[in-house]
Amino acid sequence: MYNVLLVDDEDLDLNALRLFIPWDQLNMKVAGAMNNAVSAMELINQTKLDILITDIRMPQMSGLELAKLALERNKDIRIIFISGHEDFTYAKQALSLNACSYILKPVDDEEVYEALTKVKELLDMEQSQKKTEKAYKEIAPLLKNELFLQLLEGKASEMEYPLYYEECGLPSLFEFLRVAVIEIDDVTLKLKGYNENERSDILKLLIRDIAHACRTQGYDAVFPVSSHRVAVIYADNQSSADDQWSTVADAFRIASSYSITIGLSREFTEVNKLSEAYRQALQALEYKMFLGKDRIIPFSDIKQKHVELAGNIDAQIEGLFLAIKNYDLLYIYDRNGDLFYYLKSIQSKATAYNVLLYVIVKLDTWLHTLNESMFGLLDIQPQNLEVIHHFETIDEIQLWLRNVMYELSEILNIKKQKKNQKLIKEIIDYIHLHIHEVVTLRNAANAFSYTPNYLGFLFKEEMDLTFTDYVIQARLLKAQELLAETHLKIYEVADKVGYRNLNYFSRQFKDSFGMSPLEFRKQC
Numbered sequence: 294m295y296n297v298l299l300v301d302d303e304d305l306d307l308n309a310l311r312l313f314i315p316w317d318q319l320n321m322k323v324a325g326a327m328n329n330a331v332s333a334m335e336l337i338n339q340t341k342l343d344i345l346i347t348d349i350r351m352p353q354m355s356g357l358e359l360a361k362l363a364l365e366r367n368k369d370i371r372i373i374f375i376s377g378h379e380d381f382t383y384a385k386q387a388l389s390l391n392a393c394s395y396i397l398k399p400v401d402d403e404e405v406y407e408a409l410t411k412v413k414e415l416l417d418m419e420q421s422q423k424k425t426e427k428a429y430k431e432i433a434p435l436l437k438n439e440l441f442l443q444l445l446e447g448k449a450s451e452m453e454y455p456l457y458y459e460e461c462g463l464p465s466l467f468e469f470l471r472v473a474v475i476e477i478d479d480v481t482l483k484l485k486g487y488n489e490n491e492r493s494d495i496l497k498l499l500i501r502d503i504a505h506a507c508r509t510q511g512y513d514a515v516f517p518v519s520s521h522r523v524a525v526i527y528a529d530n531q532s533s534a535d536d537q538w539s540t541v542a543d544a545f546r547i548a549s550s551y552s553i554t555i556g557l558s559r560e561f562t563e564v565n566k567l568s569e570a571y572r573q574a575l576q577a578l579e580y581k582m583f584l585g586k587d588r589i590i591p592f593s594d595i596k597q598k599h600v601e602l603a604g605n606i607d608a609q610i611e612g613l614f615l616a617i618k619n620y621d622l623l624y625i626y627d628r629n630g631d632l633f634y635y636l637k638s639i640q641s642k643a644t645a646y647n648v649l650l651y652v653i654v655k656l657d658t659w660l661h662t663l664n665e666s667m668f669g670l671l672d673i674q675p676q677n678l679e680v681i682h683h684f685e686t687i688d689e690i691q692l693w694l695r696n697v698m699y700e701l702s703e704i705l706n707i708k709k710q711k712k713n714q715k716l717i718k719e720i721i722d723y724i725h726l727h728i729h730e731v732v733t734l735r736n737a738a739n740a741f742s743y744t745p746n747y748l749g750f751l752f753k754e755e756m757d758l759t760f761t762d763y764v765i766q767a768r769l770l771k772a773q774e775l776l777a778e779t780h781l782k783i784y785e786v787a788d789k790v791g792y793r794n795l796n797y798f799s800r801q802f803k804d805s806f807g808m809s810p811l812e813f814r815k816q817c
Contacts, residue, residue, distance in 0.1 A: 361390065445524060474556045506548070542587070557592060616698075713755055
């Protein structure tokens with residue numbers, strides 16, 4: 294609601310304004326009704342007011358003076374003047390103060406209501422505009438980031454490049470440009486003890502620190518491209534560019550105690566080469582698998598055989614993830630062998646260790662997509678990974694990693710079985726709770742938010758019995774119990790266990806137990 298201050302030295306007029314105007318209809322409330330400007334000024338200093346309705350001629354301080362002071366305090370306050378004199382001088386001064394209305398006494402309630410309605414429309418429009426501006430300010434960085442990603446990924450047409458460059462604040466198109474991709478090292482290892490929200494907050498702070506370090510060196514076109522990576526487009530017109538990137542890395546390390554690895558593209562001048570430059574920077578960054586982290590890696594330093602090797606290793610890693618998830622130990626053995634076939638071709642102990650660490654980080658990152666952690670599942674600390682530096686041969690490393698993957702696959706399989714067992718127990722409880730109703734696989738699937746096919750498959754896997762067969766079995770066992778322990782009539786028992794057709798119930802009962810319900814009761 295809008296806050297209104299009423300000021301008039303005539304108490305009768307003041308009370309009439311306060312009592313006879315339907316303030317609620319106008320979404321307004323009277324924050325104060327003062328009979329002198331001095332008291333009014335005290336309230337203005339204490340309260341956020343939207344509208345001031347004041348008499349002009351008052352002792353001690355006029356309404357015009359009060360309005361001036363109120364505007365100095367709050368430039369957005371809206372003012373309506375009331376005067377008992379049709380004086381051109383007053384009207385002129387009121388206009389100079391951007392008064393919304395000038396009303397002559399005796400005051401007409403309808404005239405005041407009409408003036409307030411116009412003020413309300415004005416305030417509503419201003420409030421709406423402020424909300425729109427605020428929303429734009431909040432979304433503008435996201436829009437810029439989206440435009441930037443479209444440029445990097447080659448999704449923008451050449452006609453749109455000038456607009457994109459201007460919106461993103463990129464360097465001139467007439468300079469030699471390069472793309473840098475900066476990645477925070479050891480994110481998975483260092484943040485493993487935090488929950489998802491904490492990880493997200495820490496990463497946002499780290500990305501902010503990287504952007505600050507870049508801008509300090511004059512690199513302004515800095516945009517996040519993932520939770521732990523940023524991309525930079527910069528003009529490569531300085532011979533000291535490599536030194537500047539070293540300064541960025543040092544500044545970030547000092548600010549955060551984390552290191553970064555930076556991949557740099559080749560120079561380009563054609564705007565349609567931007568996506569290719571981005572790809573080059575990413576490839577250079579991936580090369581840290583061979584060179585190690587905490588360094589600057591220009592694309593020109595990459596050996597093509599290592600690029601192909603990295604692609605092969607990534608393919609083997611993806612295969613290993615699938616085998617671990619599916620508890621396929623034989624496939625783990627085969628893919629592990631293929632992976633180390635490539636590792637052995639590197640013929641560099643240091644590089645092999647870097648690749649192994651890369652595999653471990655990728656493995657833990659993948660486990661996080663399953664809401665798991667390698668260190669949590671194996672109950673180890675990151676420093677335990679130092680054991681790999683004590684291996685003297687590649688075969689020892691291969692055996693160690695294979696056993697780790699076997700263990701992870703075993704643990705995930707056990708957890709999956711326990712999860713399935715819990716679900717099956719809940720389904721069985723559901724069946725018994727609704728045994729007197731129509732119980733179908735589709736109804737149960739809807740109740741547990743699964744598809745009927747998937748739920749039916751899980752149930753058969755765990756129970757070695759189809760869902761429908763289990764429901765029939767449960768109904769008939771419950772019927773035996775009621776026949777033996779109660780005096781319910783047979784048709785009542787049938788109804789209690791979900792059968793609406795007595796003949797069908799009797800036939801299924803006899804097929805299952807070799808006797809009719811009546812024969813069973815007689816022998817009990």
